[in-house]
Amino acid sequence: xxxxxxxxxxxxxxxxxxxxxxxxxxxxxxxxxxxxxxxxxxxxxxxxxxxxxxxxxxxxxxxxxxxxxxxxxxxxxxxxxxxxxxxxxxxxxxxxxxxxxxxxxxxxxxxxxxxxxxxxxxxxxxxxxxxxxxxxxxxxxxxxxxxxxxxxxxxxxxxxxxxxxxxxxxxxxxxxxxxxxxxxxxxxxxxxxxxxxxxxxxxxxxxxxxxxxxxxxxxxxxxxxxxxxxxxxxxxxxxxxxxxxxxxxxxxxxxxxxxxxxxxxxxxxxxxxxxxxxxxxxxxxxxxxxxxxxxxxxxxxxxxxxxxxxxxxxxxxxxxxxxxxxxxxxxxxxxxxxxxxxxxxxxxxxxxxxxxxxxxxxxxxxxxxxxxxxxxxxxxxxxxxxxxxxxxxxxxxxxxxxxxxxxxxxxxxxxxxxxxxxxxxxxxxxxxxxxxxxxxxxxxxxxxxxxxxxxxxxxxxxxxxxxxxxxxxxxxxxxxx
Amino acid sequence: xxxxxxxxxxxxxxxxxxxxxxxxxxxxxxxxxxxxxxxxxxxxxxxxxxxxxxxxxxxxxxxxxxxxxxxxxxxxxxxxxxxxxxxxxxxxxxxxxxxxxxxxxxxxxxxxxxxxxxxxxxxxxxxxxxxxxxxxxxxxxxxxxxxxxxxxxxxxxxxxxxxxxxxxxxxxxxxxxxxxxxxxxxxxxxxxxxxxxxx
Ligand code: SF4
Numbered sequence: 001x002x003x004x005x006x007x008x009x010x011x012x013x014x015x016x017x018x019x020x021x022x023x024x025x026x027x028x029x030x031x032x033x034x035x036x037x038x039x040x041x042x043x044x045x046x047x048x049x050x051x052x053x054x055x056x057x058x059x060x061x062x063x064x065x066x067x068x069x070x071x072x073x074x075x076x077x078x079x080x081x082x083x084x085x086x087x088x089x090x091x092x093x094x095x096x097x098x099x100x101x102x103x104x105x106x107x108x109x110x111x112x113x114x115x116x117x118x119x120x121x122x123x124x125x126x127x128x129x130x131x132x133x134x135x136x137x138x139x140x141x142x143x144x145x146x147x148x149x150x151x152x153x154x155x156x157x158x159x160x161x162x163x164x165x166x167x168x169x170x171x172x173x174x175x176x177x178x179x180x181x182x183x184x185x186x187x188x189x190x191x192x193x194x195x196x197x198x199x200x201x202x203x204x205x206x207x208x209x210x211x212x213x214x215x216x217x218x219x220x221x222x223x224x225x226x227x228x229x230x231x232x233x234x235x236x237x238x239x240x241x242x243x244x245x246x247x248x249x250x251x252x253x254x255x256x257x258x259x260x261x262x263x264x265x266x267x268x269x270x271x272x273x274x275x276x277x278x279x280x281x282x283x284x285x286x287x288x289x290x291x292x293x294x295x296x297x298x299x300x301x302x303x304x305x306x307x308x309x310x311x312x313x314x315x316x317x318x319x320x321x322x323x324x325x326x327x328x329x330x331x332x333x334x335x336x337x338x339x340x341x342x343x344x345x346x347x348x349x350x351x352x353x354x355x356x357x358x359x360x361x362x363x364x365x366x367x368x369x370x371x372x373x374x375x376x377x378x379x380x381x382x383x384x385x386x387x388x389x390x391x392x393x394x395x396x397x398x399x400x401x402x403x404x405x406x407x408x409x410x411x412x413x414x415x416x417x418x419x420x421x422x423x424x425x426x427x428x429x430x431x432x433x434x435x436x437x438x439x440x441x442x443x444x445x446x447x448x449x450x451x452x453x454x455x456x457x458x459x460x461x462x463x464x465x466x467x468x469x470x471x472x473x474x475x476x477x478x479x480x481x
Numbered sequence: 482x483x484x485x486x487x488x489x490x491x492x493x494x495x496x497x498x499x500x501x502x503x504x505x506x507x508x509x510x511x512x513x514x515x516x517x518x519x520x521x522x523x524x525x526x527x528x529x530x531x532x533x534x535x536x537x538x539x540x541x542x543x544x545x546x547x548x549x550x551x552x553x554x555x556x557x558x559x560x561x562x563x564x565x566x567x568x569x570x571x572x573x574x575x576x577x578x579x580x581x582x583x584x585x586x587x588x589x590x591x592x593x594x595x596x597x598x599x600x601x602x603x604x605x606x607x608x609x610x611x612x613x614x615x616x617x618x619x620x621x622x623x624x625x626x627x628x629x630x631x632x633x634x635x636x637x638x639x640x641x642x643x644x645x646x647x648x649x650x651x652x653x654x655x656x657x658x659x660x661x662x663x664x665x666x667x668x669x670x671x672x673x674x675x676x677x678x679x680x
Contacts, residue, residue: 008491047661064508075501081492100485153658169658176659198659202667214578232643240654240669247612248578265643269635284598284651291646298611298646309488317495
């Protein structure tokens with residue numbers, strides 16, 4: 001299975017953040033022992049779930065929007081090369097410069113060289129999954145350039161010498177008292193009388209970053225969407241740190257995965273409805289910025305767009321897995337996932353946690369490098385129901401599990417020591433029950449599909465057919481080893 | 482081979498024979514109400530309230546008095562050529578960021594607004610100025626004309642030109658990064674005041 005994508009390089013080892021130090025079960029065991037972490041994550045996911053349900057419920061055409069989003073993404077991937085060439089043409093015509101990076105190392109080199117050319121020794125950064133994925137901050141630091149994370153949560157993570165634990169709220173594993181301590185310890189010039197009131201903490205971050213924004217010469221951002229036909233880049237955010245970075249510095253460098261392109265301006269009307277409601281549970285996020293190349297007299301006068309592969313063409317080459325590239329990084333699947341809720345994001349070892357991480361990370365790195373992740377799921381299907389672009393995560397998980405099983409000679413013994421994950425899934429009785437039901441499904445499934453599933457799985461199969469799980473489920477599989 | 486040719490070659494190999502599905506566009510494009518309908522103004526007000534923005538509704542005749550009242554005691558900056566009536570406001574003739582940072586409030590118009598999501602779009606057009614102008618001062622007073630208010634997100638985007646730099650504002654900046662407590666007002670203007678002008 002792993003040889004199917006010959007010629008399609010995986011994301012390289014030794015750089016960036018797609019592989020953990022420990023495999024999922026070992027990392028999950030540590031996470032499960034941390035009561036504070038579990039409480040914080042549980043509270044966060046429950047709160048966001050409720051907000052999302054409310055604002056999704058008020059959209060009468062939500063299912064039509066999901067189907068449109070799914071189709072736009074599939075149609076984009078089908079002609080991805082053409083759309084990227086169009087994007088390149090339009091950005092260039094408007095005064096931007098487009099760079100192509102085959103992997104993390106190339107992307108880092110390009111960005112470091114661009115920053116060096118400006119003479120700046122500090123860059124302000126907007127939260128960006130792509131730059132975390134490639135380990136850009138480490139590369140900048142190695143080159144003597146200080147990356148300043150400006151998203152509040154990323155700042156907390158950076159100052160705490162820590163790793164993000166959630167796509168949307170990366171510091172959700174920290175409580176206010178810990179954040180206060182981190183600020184007092186790491187923030188130069190902070191008021192020693194700082195309390196742990198969230199408002200006071202946010203204002204401390206504002207004061208800390210204000211001078212940096214007003215004097216920054218270079219900003220680095222990611223992109224939520226890039227419109228091929230117009231060359232327009234879009235960044236969706238809440239705090240205004242994004243606007244600061246996208247507006248004030250002279251030079252803007254945007255690092256974007258090649259899958260973020262959408263064909264037309266009209267397509268944005270779908271995603272600007274799907275993303276905020278799925279992500280933060282808001283009708284619209286406070287700020288969205290779009291820009292097209294350079295506008296004289298307004299905003300950065302030098303714009304670079306770095307288009308990143310880093311394993312994405314490998315994902316694209318697998319017909320059964322490529323829809324993982326449709327992800328718009330809303331994090332809804334994390335918030336509904338019973339496994340994520342118990343382990344938090346760190347256990348996944350990658351910048352992409354939760355259900356999307358369980359399918360995306362192993363495909364980007366090659367399954368052998370993240371062999372335990374496809375098992376970090378109970379296949380309950382909640383992620384599919386929540387996904388605004390209808391990515392069939394459970395089916396891809398099953399597909400990747402069969403790759404792991406086919407490829408078991410490459411799987412390390414550690415990868416199959418799944419005790420902690422087993423604990424997770426066995427703990428609430430319903431997971432055991434669910435997996436039994438799913439095994440039953442194997443007996444009744446015809447043509448590889450299950451038409452209906454009883455009880456809580458019903459909500460899932462109403463919208464789609466459930467994949468038939470492989471004869472060997474996760475639980476039986478790990479027990480045998 | 483260059484990285485560009487490599488990547489494009491890999492993409493073409495990976496997608497050979499894949500056909501693009503048709504995109505179903507049966508979602509709502511147009512709302513139930515025409516732009517400027519009083520029900521849309523109510524909806525927009527409700528949404529902005531929800532985001533902790535302040536909304537005033539005035540007639541065109543009342544606008545000068547209301548702007549003077551809102552900005553009483555503040556230093557105010559307006560974009561060059563601003564048609565908005567506020568005597569004594571400073572004009573942004575490419576002020577340094579540090580100067581903008583010392584001004585209490587910025588007064589602008591907008592390009593369009595979406596009622597369902599409580600979103601105001603700025604496109605740098607007349608009365609709006611460059612992006613830094615509506616970003617650095619701590620208060621943004623934004624005048625929205627009734628017929629600029631549409632119902633749906635697709636209607637909003639149809640009114641905008643992607644070639645211009647666009648900023649979509651839905652309430653003041655906010656963060657929920659600390660234990661999910663929402664704090665309004667982080668890096669962008671901490672106060673958003675919307676003045677909705679009816680005929
Ligand atoms: S897979 Fe779907 S639900 Fe999960 S983050 Fe991506 S878009 Fe959101």
